[in-house]
Amino acid sequence: MSQRTRVLPGFGLSLGFTLAYVSFIVLIPLYAVFIKSLGIGWDGLWEILTSERILKSLQLSFSAALIAALVNVIFGLLLAWCLVRYSFPGKRIVDALVDLPFALPTAVAGIALTSLYAPTGWIGQYLEPIGIKVAYTPIGITLALIFIGLPFVVRTVQPVLSDIETELEEAAAALGANRLQTITKIIMPILFPALLTGFALAFARGVGEYGSVIFIAGNMPYKTEIAPLMIISRLEEYDYAGATTIAAVMLVLSFAVLLLINLVQAWASRRTGRVAQ
Numbered sequence: 001m002s003q004r005t006r007v008l009p010g011f012g013l014s015l016g017f018t019l020a021y022v023s024f025i026v027l028i029p030l031y032a033v034f035i036k037s038l039g040i041g042w043d044g045l046w047e048i049l050t051s052e053r054i055l056k057s058l059q060l061s062f063s064a065a066l067i068a069a070l071v072n073v074i075f076g077l078l079l080a081w082c083l084v085r086y087s088f089p090g091k092r093i094v095d096a097l098v099d100l101p102f103a104l105p106t107a108v109a110g111i112a113l114t115s116l117y118a119p120t121g122w123i124g125q126y127l128e129p130i131g132i133k134v135a136y137t138p139i140g141i142t143l144a145l146i147f148i149g150l151p152f153v154v155r156t157v158q159p160v161l162s163d164i165e166t167e168l169e170e171a172a173a174a175l176g177a178n179r180l181q182t183i184t185k186i187i188m189p190i191l192f193p194a195l196l197t198g199f200a201l202a203f204a205r206g207v208g209e210y211g212s213v214i215f216i217a218g219n220m221p222y223k224t225e226i227a228p229l230m231i232i233s234r235l236e237e238y239d240y241a242g243a244t245t246i247a248a249v250m251l252v253l254s255f256a257v258l259l260l261i262n263l264v265q266a267w268a269s270r271r272t273g274r275v276a277q
Contacts, residue, residue, distance in 0.1 A: 030251065037245040048245045053221055054230055058246075061227040062253065064138060065206030068145035072202045073195055076153025083154075084161040098155070101148045106211025113144055114216045136218030141226065144212045149202030156198035157191060164190055189268075196265040200258055207254050 037045065048054060082088075083095055101109065117124040117134035124135055134140045164187065172182045210228040217224040227250055234243035 033244045033251065034248050036241060037248045040241040040245065044241070045245060048242055049249065053225070054227075054246060056222045057225045057227045057230045058249065058253070060138060060141065060225070061207055061250070062257075064142045064145055064226075065203050065209075068142050068149055068206050069199045069203040071142075071146050072149045072153045073199050076150055076198060076202075077157055077191070077195065079150075080154045080157040080161055084158060098151050101151050106148065106209070107215070109147060110144060110212040110215035113140070113147065113212070117143070117216065135216050136220070136224060138224060140216040140218075141213050141224065144216050145202075145206040145209060148209055148212050149206050152201035152205060153195070153198035156201065157194045160191055160194040192268045193265045196261055196268065200261045200265075203261075204254060204258060207250065 040048070079098070083091065083098075114135055115121050117127070117140060119125065119128045119133070119135065121135070124133075127134060134143060168186055169182050172186050177185065208228060210226070210232070213226055214229060217226060217229075219225055219229055227246060231243045231246050234240075234246065
């Protein structure tokens, strides 16, 4: 049997190039962030980590990103299901609109959302009289993160849904399964790893989002001040060590959450027999 021809170079060369690329693009900048954050000493580091204002901003950023990612998982799945399983007028337009948050500048998205949901905006003027305030509140921040995170879930779930053959559902129905059983026992186990991936991408994007949030947040200390804004504020004050310290905390917390999601995803893949080769 003749040796199989390989398009790419050998494993050693490929691995070396990959490690070098990842080191220069990802690892070295991240290493520099942690090294720079230690320049203020342990006392300064502890002062920043225990600052109530910074803790409030971190709590707001992570909680809003978590809620937005959960909402996007639900509605992103429904949207992907409609785009894959049904044909309707304007389907191609809706499919193209899903990618709009990718192409739209984040600052433009923030201004548009603020003009809509401000107390005098097109939608906000009807919500304000009934006691619902969106702009300049955590609700507005979450809404902006939902807007920019939705495409991650839809585009992650959509190809997996396309690969699921309708014959699986027909076979389940022929064996006596109702619709709920078909969804929970057949469809969801296959979609669960993809949903987790979409959730992780939307969450990671939401934690570090700045442009679309800064306008609708209002930036009130202890209330609507996000962690990326604290980093920008420290940079404007030439407090580079303080800015990198906040960034390092966000990196550690984000990595811990994403690692947990990846572990759950690997477990779900093993349960469904879809372990990546």
